[in-house]
Amino acid sequence: MFSKTCEYAIRAMIFIAQKSKDGSKIGIREIAKGIDSPEYFIAKILQELGRKGVVQSMKGPTGGFYLDNSARKTSLATIVKAVDGDNIFSGCGLGLKQCSDKHPCPLHHEFTKIRKDITNMLNKTKVGDLQEELDQKLTFLRRD
Amino acid sequence: MFSKTCEYAIRAMIFIAQKSKDGSKIGIREIAKGIDSPEYFIAKILQELGRKGVVQSMKGPTGGFYLDNSARKTSLATIVKAVDGDNIFSGCGLGLKQCSDKHPCPLHHEFTKIRKDITNMLNKTKVGDLQEELDQKLTFLRRD
DNA sequence: TCTATAAAAGATATTTTTGTCTTTTATTTC
DNA sequence: GAAATAAAAGACAAAAATATCTTTTATAGA
Numbered sequence: 615m616f617s618k619t620c621e622y623a624i625r626a627m628i629f630i631a632q633k634s635k636d637g638s639k640i641g642i643r644e645i646a647k648g649i650d651s652p653e654y655f656i657a658k659i660l661q662e663l664g665r666k667g668v669v670q671s672m673k674g675p676t677g678g679f680y681l682d683n684s685a686r687k688t689s690l691a692t693i694v695k696a697v698d699g700d701n702i703f704s705g706c707g708l709g710l711k712q713c714s715d716k717h718p719c720p721l722h723h724e725f726t727k728i729r730k731d732i733t734n735m736l737n738k739t740k741v742g743d744l745q746e747e748l749d750q751k752l753t754f755l756r757r758d
Numbered sequence: 759m760f761s762k763t764c765e766y767a768i769r770a771m772i773f774i775a776q777k778s779k780d781g782s783k784i785g786i787r788e789i790a791k792g793i794d795s796p797e798y799f800i801a802k803i804l805q806e807l808g809r810k811g812v813v814q815s816m817k818g819p820t821g822g823f824y825l826d827n828s829a830r831k832t833s834l835a836t837i838v839k840a841v842d843g844d845n846i847f848s849g850c851g852l853g854l855k856q857c858s859d860k861h862p863c864p865l866h867h868e869f870t871k872i873r874k875d876i877t878n879m880l881n882k883t884k885v886g887d888l889q890e891e892l893d894q895k896l897t898f899l900r901r902d
Numbered sequence: 903t904c905t906a907t908a909a910a911a912g913a914t915a916t917t918t919t920t921g922t923c924t925t926t927t928a929t930t931t932c
Numbered sequence: 933g934a935a936a937t938a939a940a941a942g943a944c945a946a947a948a949a950t951a952t953c954t955t956t957t958a959t960a961g962a
Binding site: 903 | 933934935936937938939940941942943944945946947948949950951953954955956957958959960961962
């Protein structure tokens with residue numbers, strides 16, 4: 615469904631939301647541990663998300679990653695688009711370039727439904743909401 | 759959603775269903791052209807599907823690939839499982855190993871719904887049905 | 903202003919996926 | 933049975949995704 619890169623990105627965003635909700639910042643090493651991802655790899659990913667304004671960061675001592683109030687409202691759709699592009703939102707399920715409502719591939723109509731559900735879900739789900747469920751221990755990012 | 763390998767596999771299966779419905783067989787070269795895929799690559803994929811009994815084939819002159827009556831009833835789920843494994847049916851959306859109903863990842867519940875829809879769709883959709891729609895020119899596998 | 907810290911940037915390495923080519927085996931037709 | 937055909941099998945190659953390491957830049961705090 616998502617690339618590994620995207621999975622890490624989503625996990626990291628939720629984790630950062632959680633750890634920075636008191637205004638503090640969280641470092642790469644802790645993020646990597648917290649979401650069980652390769653340290654250097656998630657660093658690269660967050661760098662890119664930072665460039666796109668999806669996550670905030672500060673260099674230097676007491677620096678690290680954090681989410682401002684607006685970033686907490688980021689939808690999963692925004693993250694997925696930033697990392698994986700919009701193939702999942704609009705690409706053909708069978709990989710055809712010329713697939714459309716007018717010239718549908720054999721799976722087009724079935725896929726349209728599913729894609730709509732996925733899109734809705736990703737649009738309505740915000741990082742901040744997921745973080746709250748995590749806080750209440752209703753969900754988990756690792757073994758714990 | 760699916761790997762490229764899987765996309766080619768599904769497209770090839772539908773195409774073979776169409777070209778072999780009169781009992782004839784169709785060669786790799788024509789399949790590759792018909793579904794717009796790399797020739798040697800789809801050959802490999804069909805080899806593997808042949809080994810698993812998903813597609814039938816014959817060597818030698820007048821040989822080629824075809825689908826018998828039971829193979830026409832193959833669901834997309836069977837093809838996807840044979841090629842991509844069952845990650846799409848059961849894997850965690852965020853890539854967590856220990857994700858389950860009891861120990862859900864932040865997206866677990868939302869994903870459960872979507873995965874159920876996808877699974878249902880793949881289970882109920884049969885190669886033969888897709889081939890018929892293709893025959894009626896209701897859907898397409900290439901530009902045409 | 904100097905030092906320590908932590909992210910940014912850039913380079914490199916590994917693995918997986920995708921794609922290609924060559925040789926072998928089975929089958930048909932003559 | 934020999935020649936031609938087409939898939940099977942095995943080896944190889946390229947590209948993309950994933951992962952790691954090194955150097956640079958910004959910032960805080962002494």
